[in-house]
Amino acid sequence: MNCFQCEAGQMISKLSTLKAEVRGESIAVRCRAMVCSRCGFQVLTDPQSSAYAIASADVYRIKHDLLTTKQLKEIRSNLNMSFREFAKYLKVSEASPKRWEAGLVQDDAMDELIRLKADLPTARENVKQLKSRLRVA
Ligand SMILES: [Zn+2]
Structure with a gap:
């Protein structure tokens, strides 16, 4: 070229x-x-x-001490969630987690929410509830 x-x-x-x-x-x-x-x-x-x-x-x-792309992917993978499930879990549009992993910086409040919801004992309980809700829907 x-x-x-x-x-x-x-x-x-x-x-x-x-x-x-x-x-x-x-x-x-x-x-x-x-x-x-x-x-x-x-x-x-x-x-x-x-x-x-x-x-x-x-x-x-x-x-700025925010979660990196790799950490965001790890969190979603540890929770064993698709983009759709992760988005529902955070109450954001499905496009958001895809955009974050493609390089759009999540805002500070969202970063904190992700950290809180990725806390494993809390997360496991939330995931159980979410999965049963998704099965019903
Ligand atoms: Zn040249």
């Missing part, structure tokens, strides 16, 4: 430091990008763009 900018260089996949803006805050993210061998012009492929969104969100989350 030739560079769109200088039209002479080759675009090569490289680990790069990119800037991102999350909730109005400028952050630096390490992730893969296609970089021109000649002029340094950078573009992201679709998969790189998805990884960049998650990496940017996680830099912000770590800085």
